[in-house]
Amino acid sequence: MEVEGRECNSAIQSEEETMELRRGPWTVEEDMTLMNFIAKHGEGRWNSLARCAGLKRTGKSCRLRWLNYLRPDVRRGNITPEEQLLILELHCRWGNRWSKIAQHLPGRTDNEIKNYWRTRVQKHAKQLQCDVNSKQIKDTMRYLWIPRLVERLHAPPTPPPTGSSPTTSTTTYHHLPTNISMSSGQLVPPPPPPGTSIGGDYGGVQPENSSTGLHRTRLGRRFHLSLT
DNA sequence: AATAAGGACAACCGCTCGGAC
DNA sequence: TGTCCGAGCGGTTGTCCTTAT
Numbered sequence: 001m002e003v004e005g006r007e008c009n010s011a012i013q014s015e016e017e018t019m020e021l022r023r024g025p026w027t028v029e030e031d032m033t034l035m036n037f038i039a040k041h042g043e044g045r046w047n048s049l050a051r052c053a054g055l056k057r058t059g060k061s062c063r064l065r066w067l068n069y070l071r072p073d074v075r076r077g078n079i080t081p082e083e084q085l086l087i088l089e090l091h092c093r094w095g096n097r098w099s100k101i102a103q104h105l106p107g108r109t110d111n112e113i114k115n116y117w118r119t120r121v122q123k124h125a126k127q128l129q130c131d132v133n134s135k136q137i138k139d140t141m142r143y144l145w146i147p148r149l150v151e152r153l154h155a156p157p158t159p160p161p162t163g164s165s166p167t168t169s170t171t172t173y174h175h176l177p178t179n180i181s182m183s184s185g186q187l188v189p190p191p192p193p194p195g196t197s198i199g200g201d202y203g204g205v206q207p208e209n210s211s212t213g214l215h216r217t218r219l220g221r222r223f224h225l226s227l228t
Numbered sequence: 229a230a231t232a233a234g235g236a237c238a239a240c241c242g243c244t245c246g247g248a249c
Numbered sequence: 250t251g252t253c254c255g256a257g258c259g260g261t262t263g264t265c266c267t268t269a270t
Contacts, residue, residue, distance in 0.1 A: 024240095025265095047256095048255095068238075096260090098258075
């Protein structure tokens with residue numbers, strides 16, 4: 001990219017260097033400034049970009065904001081079962097290589113995948129009372145969650161069940177390690193905290209709030225701007 | 229209705245790597 | 250060859266929202 005270096009003379013630079021940097025959540029005005037600047041000049045050279053755009057942010061902060069939120073091709077919304085499956089498989093292969101994993105999920109950012117992993121997968125690991133990097137959790141992924149997701153992907157779309165538990169599965173897992181027990185297609189971990197479901201994300205099709213049938217979707221708390 | 233607890237996600241921090249000089 | 254700086258990555262923290270009590 002070509003940042004208009006002539007405009008960023010040393011006087012301006014030294015003035016801005018003494019300026020206090022902003023932190024915390026980005027405002028709509030800052031987003032607009034960043035987006036307009038990138039639309040005009042392209043991305044890259046983040047430190048000088050931040051200065052020349054007049055943003056009181058670090059280059060790092062600008063880069064992160066752009067990559068994780070403002071980029072036009074960034075996908076927002078729930079992680080689909082297909083994406084969950086891919087994340088599980090790729091994590092089995094590469095571990096916490098979030099950016100590498102993100103490359104295989106178009107529109108998803110490493111930050112988003114990392115957050116997904118921490119909030120969903122680590123939660124289940126905690127419920128199983130095992131370390132997220134343990135063999136047990138990896139086996140659980142490989143032999144239970146992934147097959148369930150595959151099953152879920154191949155299953156025709158069905159209306160929400162009325163009586164039977166949606167987490168009930170008829171699939172048999174011939175390779176299930178002995179340290180993972182099954183009951184009606186479910187893991188039998190120590191009792192989870194009230195209101196949570198082991199099968200929720202990985203095998204069951206039940207919404208987050210099964211009592212109301214509502215599926216909570218959130219597209220972030222803040223404005224999402226796009227360059228269209 | 230108020231509030232505490234937990235969840236989800238945005239943002240920051242520290243470290244490493246690679247290129248320019 | 251060594252140093253500096255920008256960029257990227259993974260880990261962690263902070264903030265706000267939802268849900269439960």
